[in-house]
Amino acid sequence: MSIKPGFSKDEEQLLKQIAASVIPPSTERSLPGADDEEVFQRLYSNTTDALNSLLNAFHELLESEGGISAASHWKAEKFNDWISNQIESWPAQSHVFFKLFFPLIIRAYYKDERVHKAYNRRPGPPFPEGYELSDEDWGLLEEVRGRPSLYKSCD
Amino acid sequence: MKDVDVLIIGGGASAAAFAWSLADTKMKILCLEQGDWVDHGNYPAMSSDFELRDDFSFDPNIRKSSADYPVNNEDSDIAAANFNGVGGGTILYAAHFPRLHPSDFRVRTLDGVAEDWPIDYETLTPFYELNDRMMGVSGLAGDPAYPPKQAPMPPIPLGKSGSALARAYNKLGWHWWPADCAINTTEYEGRDKCINIGLCGSGCAQGAKGSVDVTYWPEAIRQGVHLKTNCRVQEVTVGPDGMATGVIYFDANGNTHRQSAQMVVVACNGIGTPRLLLNSKSSLFPDGLANRSGLVGKNLMFHPYATVEARFKDALDGSRGPLKGIQSHEFYETDTARGFVRGFSIEMHRGHGPLTTAMIGLLTGRLPMGTNHHEAYSQLADRIMAVAAVCEDLPEESNFVSLDGSLTDGNGIPAPKINYKLGENSRKILGFAEARGRELFEAAGAEEIIRTQSPMPMAGWHNLGTARMGTDPEKSVVNEWGRSHDVKNLFVIDGSLFVTSGGVNPTSTIQALSLYIADSIKTRLSNASLFD
């Protein structure tokens, strides 16, 4: 089922395939890929304003590759090379779709609590728990204490 | 409301301090603020969307709330930033709370540029002290960069980021000191201490940051000051005798009202104030109110920021903890060997949240998409720190706020246009400061510099100089205690007053000035010389 109007099932599948290539899952780090359902839902809901532009750009991209059927056929064979090219040429030479897609998928991905956890950040809103901040070594200030005045006296 | 004694326009940093100070006169004081009280329960820190909230952006052109007015930045090297609502800019400010230096008040005498202020550091000292107590300031006595001073609370913890930077300063032999910050490090005056949420810049959900909606306003209101929200002032009106008679304002429903007053006090900030005065035209003041000098809106100063961001090998604090921690004034005073006059302070910017880190990684080419993505992100997470040089900007008449010919706010009132180009001296300071930032991070053992911005284009959050104070009516808009030279019952009390910008964040000085003006008014009330 297409989640958002404007994407056919095939299109969404291709979009997810692209997403998984740009941010792949990592079992070693316990990280989902960007094709993860939750991440995608967030992409759609975060992106309300930009979604139309993203959709249009996606359709343009498909057209430039000969349509979805050609793309799916084509992706099976050369997908990895094609996506690597797009990644390497980002942002200057890449298709406008990728210019839009990369920041948007990052916004959706790095809000994910599983991602936060994997990087030692407590998931959820910062308030009310807050965080610890170490007080470290105030002895470092000894070098500065007692230095002559730095300010100009104007008397 | 019937005639009031004192009508304050704007409910931000300066207005709140002023209203509180004047409240003990038992005069009838009314403040009209175009925005509303901010609901602390709606601050970004309360939601997991905390890095994605445009409604707390510092850019009014992005925020676009009904309280905001648009700003045309097309002809400016730096875009204006603000917050419109009870608290004004203090809702979003980082609460870095340094004072000016004594030399800042004597720039003409010492360096032969700009003008001297009509007051000096000593005049403001008691008001700085009072303001530190009211706002709740943390810091440490003994800073060699300042005459003796004592903050009411101990400093913000160094954290890993502060320590890394402190070691680098020591290696270079440069000055550093814990920054004065209006952030509670202990419970203070009924407000909790900071719990290191790290989102000072989008409103403090804990209430540990001294924004004036939690410091001065509750006290002022308790003492009888009346604060009316969602009231946008269109113009200040004048009578045939050239005295201000009150204002015309829009309420939340777009209806206009007149409010009369014995005394009108403008506190709309360095952009909002000239905008209002320029919009207040009459046959007596065809070029805008209080503008016989032609200087209303002129001499706009920002602090151009030079920022340097670096990546470290080991994890630092990330966004945990207040944005600011320690600062350096090593390059604050003029040293002509550097090729420019005046100088800058260096602030620490602690670090970023997960999403901001990824975006910076993407934009700086440090976060490749594809197979190496996660490895690259792990090299960035909690490992980015920035320093920002807050550079002194000299007043130049060619930098000014004017009224836009076509852009208006929701009530059809002409919006401000910023006309601002970096001056020669500011450019030189920026270049020098950026080089020092690089040197500092090299000494700190950073792996690499990942980004520099000089000037930081979005950093127009210190809006200064556009209705400056002075004794000469040809060279200033208001006198040495904030009263308009042209209109004897009209006062300006906000950042517009600044004669020079200094090289530190201005709010501590803005509020000390407004307390000093309130005090001057009280003295003149008692000897009946207020409107002489």
Ligand SMILES: Cc1cc2nc3c(=O)[nH]c(=O)nc-3n(C[C@H](O)[C@H](O)[C@H](O)COP(=O)(O)OP(=O)(O)OC[C@H]3O[C@@H](n4cnc5c(N)ncnc54)[C@H](O)[C@@H]3O)c2cc1C
């Ligand atoms: C993101 C950010 C970070 C900052 N960080 C720091 C910092 O760390 N340290 C520091 O010292 N400073 C900082 N500042 C600057 C600080 O917020 C300002 O210096 C301070 O708030 C200025 O005080 P003010 O009284 O001049 O104006 P403001 O506090 O801006 O108040 C002006 C008020 O007037 C109201 N107003 C304007 N026009 C009208 C009208 N026509 N009718 C009715 N009401 C009107 C506005 O809604 C606003 O509430 C920061 C600002 C921003 C935006």
